[in-house]
Amino acid sequence: MLKVSNIQVSYGKLRVLWGVSLEIDRGEFVTLIGPNAAGKSTTLKTISGLLHPESGTIEFESKRIDRLPPHAIVRMGLAHVPEGRKIFPFMTVYENLLMGAYTKEAREKIDDRIEYVFQIFPVLKERRNQLAGTLSGGERQMLVIGMGLMTCAKMLMIDEPSQGLAPVLALKTLDTLKQLNESDKLTILLVEQNVHYALKYADRAYLLENGRIVLSGKCSDLMAHKHIKEAYLGM
Numbered sequence: 243m244l245k246v247s248n249i250q251v252s253y254g255k256l257r258v259l260w261g262v263s264l265e266i267d268r269g270e271f272v273t274l275i276g277p278n279a280a281g282k283s284t285t286l287k288t289i290s291g292l293l294h295p296e297s298g299t300i301e302f303e304s305k306r307i308d309r310l311p312p313h314a315i316v317r318m319g320l321a322h323v324p325e326g327r328k329i330f331p332f333m334t335v336y337e338n339l340l341m342g343a344y345t346k347e348a349r350e351k352i353d354d355r356i357e358y359v360f361q362i363f364p365v366l367k368e369r370r371n372q373l374a375g376t377l378s379g380g381e382r383q384m385l386v387i388g389m390g391l392m393t394c395a396k397m398l399m400i401d402e403p404s405q406g407l408a409p410v411l412a413l414k415t416l417d418t419l420k421q422l423n424e425s426d427k428l429t430i431l432l433v434e435q436n437v438h439y440a441l442k443y444a445d446r447a448y449l450l451e452n453g454r455i456v457l458s459g460k461c462s463d464l465m466a467h468k469h470i471k472e473a474y475l476g477m
Contacts, residue, residue, distance in 0.1 A: 243268040243397060243429055244289070244320075249298030249308070251281075251288050258284045260453045261298070266397070266431060271423040273432040273444035273461070275474070281453040282433045283325060286399050289431075290322035291315045302397075317345050319396035323389070325405060325433075327382040331375025335366050338374045338385055342392030351394065359388040362418065380411040387418070397429040398422075404436055412436070416443045437474040441465050 244266040251259040258281045266272045274282050287293045289300055291312040300308040307315050312322075330338050339359060343352050360367035363384040369377065374385060383403055390398050400419065404412030420443050422428040434440035441447060441461040449457035449464070457464060464470050 243270075243303060244431070245299075245301040246285075246289065247299045247301075249285075249288060249295035249300065251284055251293055251295050258453050259288070259295075262450070262453070262455055263298075264448050264455065264458070266429060268396075268429055269423070269427050270446065271420065271430045271432070271444045273434055273440040273447045274450055275434065275437050275440050275447055276450035278435070280450045282450055283401055285450065286322055286324070286401055286431070286433060289315075289399065290320065292322075313344075316393055316395075317347075319394065321390040321393045321395035321398050323386050323398065323400040323403075325401040327379070327386050329374045329377075329382055329385055329389075331373065333374055334371050335374055335377070335385060336370040339366075339388055339392050342389035345393055347394045348392055355392050355394065359391055362391070362422070363388055379407055380415070383407065383411075383415055384418075387415075391422075395428070397431070399431040399433075401433045402435055403432070404434060404439060412439065419443065437470070441470075 246262060246264045248261045248263050249259055250261060262285060274285060276282055288295055291310055295308055299306060302318055302320050339356060343349055343355055348355055365381060366384055366388055403415045416439055419430055423430050432440060432444060441464055444461050447461050447464050448455050
């Protein structure tokens with residue numbers, strides 16, 4: 243479904259990604275793990291069109307997307323939920339969700355999409371007329387995921403959903419993503435700082451260090467890998 247081939251990305255003269263390659267099949271739950279400043283968020287931004295690679299290619303459903311603008315990529319069914327829970331704080335929850343439904347397909351199904359998001363996150367239905375800026379951190383995370391789902395996404399890329407959340411809320415968020423993957427067959431690429439959480443919920447993982455993929459495989463195998471255990475799991 244998604245194929246990233248040998249991309250190199252820089253910020254000015256600073257090279258951040260050095261020949262990164264990864265593949266995700268339809269219906270998979272894949273995680274990209276690694277330390278801070280490894281290039282994880284840059285990878286997602288490049289896939290979603292916010293950045294363009296200097297070299298290499300990106301394909302989504304067998305079509306080149308590495309030179310397309312972000313709105314065109316969203317229309318193809320690839321949605322990006324960035325880190326930081328970016329919302330429109332002075333708009334209501336309902337209005338924020340409507341902002342996610344700007345593709346033609348989403349607008350044609352807007353009532354169905356709203357109801358779909360409310361079924362997944364009932365608390366958003368209760369808060370639908372509340373200003374988004376007054377939501378708790380966990381509720382804001384639900385809202386940004388809901389905005390991503392409003393696009394009628396076939397694949398969702400989500401960056402650091404557990405960041406700043408209490409463990410119980412972080413696990414609830416990841417439980418929801420797992421449910422969307424298993425029940426609704428939504429393909430997911432997760433960037434997650436908590437390596438234990440990421441390997442617990444995803445099917446496969448890529449380890450990114452210093453802008454390079456250094457390990458990849460099934461999460462169960464990576465959990466048992468000596469480097470992962472020592473550097474990321476404290477074992």
